[in-house]
Every structure is written in structure tokens, then in C-alpha cells.
Amino acid sequence: MNKWILFLLAFAGFTTTAYAQQGTLTGVVVDGASGETLIGVNITIPEANAGLATDLDGKYNIQLAPGTYTLEASFIAYQTKVIKEIVIKTGEVTRVDIPLTQESLELQQVIVTASSVDNSEVSMLRLQKNSLSIQDGISAQEINKIGFSNSAESMKRITGAAIEDGKFIVMRGLADRYSIATMNGVVLPSTTPYRNSTSMDLIPSTMLDNIVVKKTFTPDLPGNFTGGAVDISTKSLPDAFYLNIGLSASFNDQTTFNDNFLRDPVEGKYDWLGYDDGSRKIPDILLNNEMLTSLGGAINDIRSNPEDQQLINRFNSTMQALAGRGFSVNRHSPGLNKGINFSVGNRLRLKDGRSLGYNLGINYKQDHAQYDNRVVNNYTARMDFDNRMVPYLLSNGTESVTGSNLGGIFSLGYQLNNNNRVKASILYNNSADQSVLNFDDGSMPQLLSGSDLRNRAISFTRRSLLNAQLQGDHVAGFLGGTKVEWSGNYIVSRQYEPDKRLIAAPVFPGGTYNFVAEMSLPFHFFRDLRDEQYSGKIDLSSGLEKIDLKYGAFFSRKERDFEERRYQLSTSRTPDASQYVSFSEANGDYERFFAAGNTGVLGVRDGEVEFGNAYQYQTPPSSFYEGHEQVAAAYLMSTFDITDKLKTVLGARVEFTDIAVGIKSGAGEKGTINTVDVLPSLNFIYALNDRSNLRLSGTRTLARPNMRELAPFSSFELSGAFAEVGNPGLKRTNITNLDFRYELFPRPSELFALSLFYKNFENPIIKELSATSSSPVYQYVNTGTAKLMGVEVELRQKLDFISLALEKFNIGANFSYIYSRVDMRPEEYEIRKNVDPDIKDWRPFAAQSPYIANLILSYDNPEKGWQSTVFANMFGPRLFANGRGAAPDTYEMYGRINDKANNRITSNFPLPELNYRLRKSFANSFSVALTINNILDYSVVRYQEHNGIYYTNDVFNPGRTFQLSLGYEIR
Missing domain, CATH: 2.170.130.10 (TonB-dependent receptor, plug domain)
Known part of the structure; x- marks a missing residue:
């Protein structure tokens, strides 16, 4: 890390010396009525005897020596605009955006000063x-x-x-x-x-x-x-x-220097970058399924003949490798969270108006999170309405997570002339979470006759995204000035989980440790998901006399390969050998019980091989699935003015969907979707005046299930927790949308907007906790219909209308109220109706809050280099999952645990997320900032409410974070 910092500082010093002592004048020229960018507008600077034309984005860019200048913008059929008193400073970018007005006989030229022209803050x-x-x-x-x-x-x-x-x-x-x-x-x-x-x-x-x-x-x-x-x-x-x-660098009051932080003893040398160096990978020999099947079926009958002995020895070494990873954890005191980011770019001006631009960005951070009072509970329900909450799993303990993120982006743009530009970019991001979820205090009352339960999950999850893009923008003169935009993409995304370990250890009265048939024995999971996607699109825009046409095509194909291998401890094959230490004899000591010396071949007695702990290959065929998702589309849309104030956007898109997901072995039902959808769109925009609009929209859209939801694959993340299974019979959802909006722009940086929306869903897809399954399981299903409606209000306002002393203060606020109802499936409704005859046959959408509110109060004084911002976000309790059978539904919110004895909230009124940031710039290029997150110290709480009592399902507290940032910039 230190080497990186020194390199970046040295590079900064070099580039600062090389930086030319000029300033840059730039901006965008638009049609003042429609807001559309204007290509080919003539820009002249008389004092510098310089000029150029705006490019494909209506943008101009020119370097000038420090001084004061006049800019003239002229275009056929528009009034010439002259802007005076533009001040250019050394090494700074001055932005002047220019709206042009259609030419009239009364006025052919408009003269303004630079101070009256909108700047980049309002773009x-x-x-x-x-x-x-x-x-x-x-x-x-x-x-x-x-x-x-x-x-x-x-x-x-x-x-x-x-x-x-x-x-x-x-x-x-x-x-x-x-x-x-x-x-x-x-x-x-x-x-x-x-x-x-x-x-x-x-x-x-x-x-x-x-x-x-x-x-x-x-x-x-x-x-x-x-x-x-x-x-x-x-x-x-x-x-x-x-x-x-x-x-x-940041300090978290719950995590930093906490001696209770747990870590996986398996550590790789690249963990800090978010990569596993192979320390956790699956042993190569375990990929030999034929060997595992042989051992799993006849291990007790194997004698010491040469072939079997060789097989046993290979198996033994493999099991020792797995056992060496074990289920024990190390304690660690994490230091400060840290991060570094670097970005650089430039535009190189070549001959004949050509230019070459590049951008390079690198970002790295490492964060730690410690949740000392981590709660995970699950409940089922009796049919007795007065006392129906029955604990299924109760867990209390800690969770320790180390997150590492490394990302970078590089782009290269080449502008041949004002009518042709190409751009290539590549973005890569890799993140990994190392997690230990440890519950020393828990129980499963229904299954284990009231016994206590120790539960642990150790995982390393790496997510990566590689996105390579090639794009082009052109104005084709031979097509009557048609604008052509095209792009091609290659994307690879991956989620890799090597050796996720799950163990649940019952503790019986008297402190006796033993595994029982009612609980799954310890697991090692190896998961690898890889998506590879190709896509391309082309968009063409043609302007006719009274109508603008846009049309194009799109194609995308994504292919998925998913593998999950499960290896489970087997105690049924353990012999009665003196050197073997049972789990009870080990007193529940994970390190002793899972030691390599207690695993695999322990010896040979009377010519017969004796085994200690062994693992069986317990992977169902559904854990290997593959699929593809292919979408092809074509569209046509038109934009035209019905009157001087009323504009309409009319068109339709046709999408061809081909999705197929199935188990690699070919067994089981295959999830398929083959449809053609016509998606119409009609938008009206009525300009009440030059500062306000009315908008009305009616559209048709869809939602597709993803391949995981279609795959007949079952998974779980914690022993005793509810499993999650896909559904090959899922259908796609069709949605009808109606939207209305009034928006007012009083001044360039101000906004007031009021929006109303309504949506109707056919065959909505929901994640449901099955009401009819013999064991608790989440499944994906279609319900009949659903509706959603809401209102949004947004305000952005400078506070100088109160007093000129507040001219540097701005307030931003928005509020959304949302109501939805999703049909309950008949199977679930009948069960719930037997308990409560008055129960509703619908519930809201999952993850839907009844209200969402944001508030930002900012102070910006660029002359003195001070910025200060207070940000608050609050959302109402949102549905997380339906309750099983007669149990109430589970909701999620930010709250506070007031009943600490039972780890419960006493009210479902949420706490807002409140953050503060103070930033000071100095010496033109340096800055320092202090950020405080989660000032009110909320906890994320999931709960079920019954008879006025809030039963906790899930709780974790992220703590308060205090971050100090240092910045150096040249612009």
C-alpha cells in the first residue's frame, strides 16, 4: 500500500510540472426551446483569433491563455449569441453552456455577460x-x-x-x-x-x-x-x-480495534486484494466423482488389497486437507478502514481538429464490519390465534466481515472530426467479503427437544465484473444528416465461493456435545457461478421537416455456468477405535475434533482399515445447472410537436425472449421462456412556459425471471435456516404503466416536481415462504395480479429567498408515498383464513416501503474553500418475506433495540440514516474532509408483529463511522 501511495505522489509531481500553463473554455450549445444539443454551431473568440464548431454532443472545447474574452455562437436559423467578460485562469476549466433561440425579424443578436450564463451545477x-x-x-x-x-x-x-x-x-x-x-x-x-x-x-x-x-x-x-x-x-x-x-481512513465505533473480531484461520496472501490464492480451493482429487462414489458406497467393506488401499490413501490425504481448514476461528483486532483512489485524464489536440482523450481511474478500499449483537431467529406458527408464534431457530452471537474492493477503468476516445467519434473502455471491479457468522447462544426448540445450539458459517465470497465496450457516434451526411450511435460489449461476471463451511453443534443438558439426525452434519460448499455476455446495439436518429425519428436494434446473449459441490461429514463410518476422538469426547472443541489426525485412515487392525472422520460427496444433480438468456429487439419512435407547446413521443419496441435453464445432467424439468412482446410507449410533454412542464405517459413493460429463479436448485446459507428453491414453471410479468408529472425550474439550480404513477402487473413474480411445504422453504412463484400506485414530491431550492446571508445554502428534499397490493396465492390464503376469517387476501410488494424521504442541507463557499453537507434518508417498514402458514409477515426497517433482554424493538417507527460531511479546500489543489455516517446509530431490524409484540428475525448494527479523507487535484 505504501508503495502505491509513493508512486501516485511521484506521478502527480511529474504531471504537475508537465501541465501546460493555459486555461480551457468549454460548454454545450443547445436549442433553448427543446434542449436538444446543436451540432456544428460556429464558436469564435475574436481576441484570440480562434474558432471551431460544436461536436456530436453539441460541445466545444478550446484552450486559451489567461485573460478576459468574448465568445460568439452563431448557427443557421438561430439568433447569434455574444457572451462577454469570460475570465480564463491558468490551469482551470471555465464552463459556459449556451442556449440559442430561433431567429426572429426583430432581433438577430443577443448580448449577455458570462455571469448570467448557466454553469455546470445545473447541467x-x-x-x-x-x-x-x-x-x-x-x-x-x-x-x-x-x-x-x-x-x-x-x-x-x-x-x-x-x-x-x-x-x-x-x-x-x-x-x-x-x-x-x-x-x-x-x-x-x-x-x-x-x-x-x-x-x-x-x-x-x-x-x-x-x-x-x-x-x-x-x-x-x-x-x-x-x-x-x-x-x-x-x-x-x-x-x-x-x-x-x-x-x-475511517474509524468505526463498533468494529475498529474490537478484540472480538473473528477471522478464518485460512488466509491467502492476496486476501487483502479480494482474491483467493488457492488456499481455499477444492482439492483436485475431489473433482474425481467416480472415486467419491466408490468410497461413499463401499467404504466399510474395503479391505487392504493394493487397489483399495491406494484409493483409501488418496482419499485420506484429501480429507486431511479439508479437515485442516476446519471450523475453528482466530480472534483479531482490526485496524482502521482505508482507501485510496487515483484518476487522471487529458485531451490531446491533434491536427485538423482531431483530438484524443483518455481517462484512467484506480480505486481500492478495505473495510471491516463487526456486529457484536447479531441475531437470526426464525418462527413458525400454531393455529391458535392468541399464541401462535413458535420459535424454529433462535440464534445470538457475532458476525465479522472484512470487505476488499479493487477496481479500475480505462477509456480512450478519438474524435476524428465534428461528425465522427469512437470510444473504447474497459472497466474491471473485484470485491470480496470474508465472513465469520458465529452463534454461541442458540437453540432449535422444535427439533432438538430444547437443546442449545452452536451455529457457525465461514465464507469467502468474491464478486467480479469485467466490462469491455466499443462505441461510436457519427453523423452520416449521405443519409441526410442521420446520427448513428453503435456499441458492442463483452461482459464477464463471476461469483466465487470456495469452501463455505457450515456447522451446527447441539449442546445437550450437562454440556454434552453430539450431532443428531435432526440436524444437517457439517458441510463444505464449493460454488462457482460465471456469466458471459455479448451484446450490441445500433441507434439511428433522423430529423425530418416536422418530425424526429429514432430507430434501431439490439441483441444480447448471456450464458451461465453454475456448479456447487457439497461435501458433508460422515460419522456413520467412524469405527470404535481408541485413537479416535468423538465430538462429545472433544467437548465440542472444533479444532481438536476436525484435526487432520482425527480424519481419514487412522490405521489398520486385523487387516481391516479403520477410519476416523470422513466426508461424503452429497451433491444433488440440481447443483450443476446451465442456461442462456437471449434477447433481440427492434424499435421505432417519433418525436413531433403537435402545437408550439405540446410535444409527443410515440413508438413501440418488439422484444424476442429466449431463456432456457436446466440441470447439466438433463434430469428434471427445464425452465424455458420463449415469447415475443410488443411494448408500446406514448409520452406527452406540454410546456406551460419556458420554466415548467406537464408530462403524461402510458407504457407497457415486462419483467423476466432470472436463471437462478428458473433453475430447480435448492440452497441454504446457515444450518437450520430456511432453504431457497427455484421454479422452472415461472412466467414473465407484463406491466402497464401510467405516469403524470408537473415540474417547475424556477432558477437554473432549482426544481419543484410532483409525480403520480400507477402500475398494473400480470403474473407478478414473488419470493414466497411456502405455506404448504412440509419444511420451511422459500420459493419463487407467480401470483395472479398486482397493483402499485404512488406520489413523489421533490424540491431543490437555494435559501437566498429567505435572506441574502443564506445565499450559499441549498436545501434538497424529496418524499415518496407508495401503496401496493399483490394477490395472495389461494393455497396460502386458505390456511391463513382458517386462523383469521377477516384476513386480507393480498399484501404489499416485497422490499416496498410505504414512504421514502430524503433531505439534504448543504453549504458551499468556493471562494473560501468550505463545503458542508447534512444528508438524511428514511424509509418506512418494508416487507421482507411472508410468514409461513399462519405466522405474520416479516418486515425490515432501520430501528433501535429498546428491549435488550429479548433483542426486540418496541415500536415500528423507523430511524433515519443521518450523515454529515465537512470539506475544506486549500492551496488550490489540496482538500481535507471529515465524514460521519450513521450519527443516530440505527440497527437493521427484521421483525414479525403479533398481538403488539415485535418478534425479531434478524438484527445487526453497523455502528457509527468517522472518516478522514485527504485529496489532491489538478483541474
Whole structure:
């Protein structure tokens, strides 16, 4: 780490010396009425005798010596705009965006001063105002101001957005299956098999240009979203040279220097980077299924003939390798969390107006999390309504997690001229979580006659994403000025879990340790999921006399390969040998019982081989599945003005879906979806005046099950916890959407918006805790219908309207209220009705909060280099899972454990997440920032409520974090 820091500082010194002593003038020229960018606008600077034309994005970029200049922007059929008093400073980028007005006989030229022209702070709102669909967004400038560290955190600022598990976006109360994430317009895959959308925490905020969320569908977007389409834009051609270096260290009041932090004794030399060096990998010999089958079927009958003895010896060495990993843990005191990020870019001006730009970003961080009062409980239900909560699993202990993230992005853009540009980029991100979940205090009252239970899970989970993109933008003169945009992508995502270990050890009265038939014996899991995806698209835009056409095609194919191997301890083959130590004799000591000397071949007596602990290959065929998801699409949309104030966007998209998932052996039912969907879209935009719009939208979209949900594969993450199984019979969901929005832009950086929305679902997909299964199991099912409706309000306001003394203060607030009802399946409803005749036959969508609120109060004084931001986010209790049988449903919220004796909340009124950041810039290039997260010290709580009592299902407290960041930048 120290070497990295020294290298980056040395590089910074070199580039600072090499940096040219000029300034850069840049901006975007748009049609003042429609907001569309204008290509080929003539930009002249008389004082410098310089000029150029705007490029494919309506952008201009010119280097000038320090001084004061005048800019003239002229274009056919538009009034010439003259902007005076533009000040250029050494090494700085000055942005002047220019809206042009259609030419009139009365006025051919408009003269303004630079101080009256919008700046970069309002570019996102301008984009929002002039978009063809309802959208929200957050710029890199705002992300930096608030101090968000990744895309997931940044999304909390968006109206109607919430984050689940710190990674997955929930838009408008709809779980991640109803939202998609794209990077530069190309859909990103999920690196988690149980989710539809990508893990948003994989992309660090330092790599972002902006985040835009489309909330209504237009035909040029993928059709499989309903809540929102999140587009993450990475940096393209820079305006000028820039360099950023950031270092951070943070202290968590629950984790840092906590002596109770647990670690897996198996440690690799690359763990700190998020890679396993092979220390946890599956032994090669265990991949020989024929050998394992032979041993599993006849191990007690094996005699000491040469072939069998050789087989036994090979098996013994393998078992010793597994046993050496064991189930014991080490205690460790973690130090400060740390992070480093580096980014650099420049635009090189070549001959004949050509330019070459590059961006390079590297990000690394390592965080620790300790949850000292970790609770995991599961309940079933009696049919007795007055006292029906029955404990199934009760667990209390700790969880220790070390997370490492290493990412990088490199892009290269080449602008041949104003009409042609190509860009290549590659993004790579790797993250790993090393986790020990340890419950020394627990029980399973129903299964073990009241015995206590020790439960432990040790895991290393690595997620990686590689995204290579090639894009092009062109204006084809031979096609009448048609704009052509194309892209090709190759994406590989992987989730790798080598040697996940699960053990549940019953403790009977008197302190007797023993395994029982009612509980699964200790497991070693080896899981590997790999997705490989190819995609390409082309979009063409043609402007006719009174109508703008956009049309194109898209193709994507994703192939998945998943393998899970399970090896389970076998005690049935253990002989009565004096050298063998049983679990009871070991007094529950994991290290002693699982020692290599207590495993495999212990010796030969009377010519017969004696075995100690051994592992059986317990992998069902469904643990090996493969599949593909192929989507082809074509679309046509038109934009035209019905009147001077009323614009319509009309079109349709046709999507061909081909999904097939099955067990590799060919056994069992295969999950398939083969459909053709026509997805129409109709949007109306009425400009009340030049500062406000009315929007009305009616669209049709869909949601597809992912391959994990279709695969007949069952998995579990903790011994005694509920299993999760796929369903090959799932259907895709069709959704009808209606949206209305009023938006007002009082000043360039201000906004007031009011939105109403309604959605109707056919065959919605839900994750259900089965009410009819003989054992508790989560399953994916289609229900009949569902409805969702809501209202969103957003305000962004400068506070100088109260007093000029508050001119540097800004407030941003948004609130969403959401109501939904999803049909309960008849099988479950009949069971619940027998207990409570008045019970409703519906429930809300999973992960849907009844309300979401965000508040930001910021102070920005660039002259003195001070920034201060308070950020609060709060969401109402959201459905996590339905209760089994007659049990009440499980909800999730941020709260506080007030009843500490029972680890329970006493109210379901949530706590907000409250964060604060203070930043000071000095000496032009340096900055220091203090960030405090979770000031109110909330806990994440999942609970079931019955007769006024809140039964805890899951609790963990992330603690408060205090972070100090140092930054160096050249812009």
C-alpha cells in the first residue's frame, strides 16, 4: 500500500510540472426551446483569433491563455449569441453552456455577460427538463459534495430510491427485479445469482460522470424495467487535463480495534486484494466423482488389497486437507478502514481538429464490519390465534466481515472530426467479503427437544465484473444528416465461493456435545457461478421537416455456468477405535475434533482399515445447472410537436425472449421462456412556459425471471435456516404503466416536481415462504395480479429567498408515498383464513416501503474553500418475506433495540440514516474532509408483529463511522 501511495505522489509531481500553463473554455450549445444539443454551431473568440464548431454532443472545447474574452455562437436559423467578460485562469476549466433561440425579424443578436450564463451545477437539471421521458439524476459534482463512495450510496439521493442490502436498487417501492442498471447505455449483468440487477456498490463514485434514472419507458430503452432504468455514465473525452488522488481512513465505533473480531484461520496472501490464492480451493482429487462414489458406497467393506488401499490413501490425504481448514476461528483486532483512489485524464489536440482523450481511474478500499449483537431467529406458527408464534431457530452471537474492493477503468476516445467519434473502455471491479457468522447462544426448540445450539458459517465470497465496450457516434451526411450511435460489449461476471463451511453443534443438558439426525452434519460448499455476455446495439436518429425519428436494434446473449459441490461429514463410518476422538469426547472443541489426525485412515487392525472422520460427496444433480438468456429487439419512435407547446413521443419496441435453464445432467424439468412482446410507449410533454412542464405517459413493460429463479436448485446459507428453491414453471410479468408529472425550474439550480404513477402487473413474480411445504422453504412463484400506485414530491431550492446571508445554502428534499397490493396465492390464503376469517387476501410488494424521504442541507463557499453537507434518508417498514402458514409477515426497517433482554424493538417507527460531511479546500489543489455516517446509530431490524409484540428475525448494527479523507487535484 505504501508503495502505491509513493508512486501516485511521484506521478502527480511529474504531471504537475508537465501541465501546460493555459486555461480551457468549454460548454454545450443547445436549442433553448427543446434542449436538444446543436451540432456544428460556429464558436469564435475574436481576441484570440480562434474558432471551431460544436461536436456530436453539441460541445466545444478550446484552450486559451489567461485573460478576459468574448465568445460568439452563431448557427443557421438561430439568433447569434455574444457572451462577454469570460475570465480564463491558468490551469482551470471555465464552463459556459449556451442556449440559442430561433431567429426572429426583430432581433438577430443577443448580448449577455458570462455571469448570467448557466454553469455546470445545473447541467443535470437542464437534462432533466428537456428529456423525452420522466427522469431524475445526480451529477458527479453532487456525488463529490455529499461524499458518497459508490453508485449504490449515490442512488439514495434520487427521489423514490432505496437501497437493499447496501447494493441493490429499489425504485418506487419495486424490488431490484423491476429495475435495470446500465453503464453508458449498455445493460450490466448481476454478479449475484439471486438478484436480477447488478450490485451497484461495485462501481466507485470516483469513476462516475453522472447517474441518470429513467422512470418512464421509451422504445429506445430496454423493455424489462418498471421502477427505473439507471444509467451510469463514466468519463468520456475530458475538457482538459485533470488529476485526482484521494486517501481515506475511517474509524468505526463498533468494529475498529474490537478484540472480538473473528477471522478464518485460512488466509491467502492476496486476501487483502479480494482474491483467493488457492488456499481455499477444492482439492483436485475431489473433482474425481467416480472415486467419491466408490468410497461413499463401499467404504466399510474395503479391505487392504493394493487397489483399495491406494484409493483409501488418496482419499485420506484429501480429507486431511479439508479437515485442516476446519471450523475453528482466530480472534483479531482490526485496524482502521482505508482507501485510496487515483484518476487522471487529458485531451490531446491533434491536427485538423482531431483530438484524443483518455481517462484512467484506480480505486481500492478495505473495510471491516463487526456486529457484536447479531441475531437470526426464525418462527413458525400454531393455529391458535392468541399464541401462535413458535420459535424454529433462535440464534445470538457475532458476525465479522472484512470487505476488499479493487477496481479500475480505462477509456480512450478519438474524435476524428465534428461528425465522427469512437470510444473504447474497459472497466474491471473485484470485491470480496470474508465472513465469520458465529452463534454461541442458540437453540432449535422444535427439533432438538430444547437443546442449545452452536451455529457457525465461514465464507469467502468474491464478486467480479469485467466490462469491455466499443462505441461510436457519427453523423452520416449521405443519409441526410442521420446520427448513428453503435456499441458492442463483452461482459464477464463471476461469483466465487470456495469452501463455505457450515456447522451446527447441539449442546445437550450437562454440556454434552453430539450431532443428531435432526440436524444437517457439517458441510463444505464449493460454488462457482460465471456469466458471459455479448451484446450490441445500433441507434439511428433522423430529423425530418416536422418530425424526429429514432430507430434501431439490439441483441444480447448471456450464458451461465453454475456448479456447487457439497461435501458433508460422515460419522456413520467412524469405527470404535481408541485413537479416535468423538465430538462429545472433544467437548465440542472444533479444532481438536476436525484435526487432520482425527480424519481419514487412522490405521489398520486385523487387516481391516479403520477410519476416523470422513466426508461424503452429497451433491444433488440440481447443483450443476446451465442456461442462456437471449434477447433481440427492434424499435421505432417519433418525436413531433403537435402545437408550439405540446410535444409527443410515440413508438413501440418488439422484444424476442429466449431463456432456457436446466440441470447439466438433463434430469428434471427445464425452465424455458420463449415469447415475443410488443411494448408500446406514448409520452406527452406540454410546456406551460419556458420554466415548467406537464408530462403524461402510458407504457407497457415486462419483467423476466432470472436463471437462478428458473433453475430447480435448492440452497441454504446457515444450518437450520430456511432453504431457497427455484421454479422452472415461472412466467414473465407484463406491466402497464401510467405516469403524470408537473415540474417547475424556477432558477437554473432549482426544481419543484410532483409525480403520480400507477402500475398494473400480470403474473407478478414473488419470493414466497411456502405455506404448504412440509419444511420451511422459500420459493419463487407467480401470483395472479398486482397493483402499485404512488406520489413523489421533490424540491431543490437555494435559501437566498429567505435572506441574502443564506445565499450559499441549498436545501434538497424529496418524499415518496407508495401503496401496493399483490394477490395472495389461494393455497396460502386458505390456511391463513382458517386462523383469521377477516384476513386480507393480498399484501404489499416485497422490499416496498410505504414512504421514502430524503433531505439534504448543504453549504458551499468556493471562494473560501468550505463545503458542508447534512444528508438524511428514511424509509418506512418494508416487507421482507411472508410468514409461513399462519405466522405474520416479516418486515425490515432501520430501528433501535429498546428491549435488550429479548433483542426486540418496541415500536415500528423507523430511524433515519443521518450523515454529515465537512470539506475544506486549500492551496488550490489540496482538500481535507471529515465524514460521519450513521450519527443516530440505527440497527437493521427484521421483525414479525403479533398481538403488539415485535418478534425479531434478524438484527445487526453497523455502528457509527468517522472518516478522514485527504485529496489532491489538478483541474
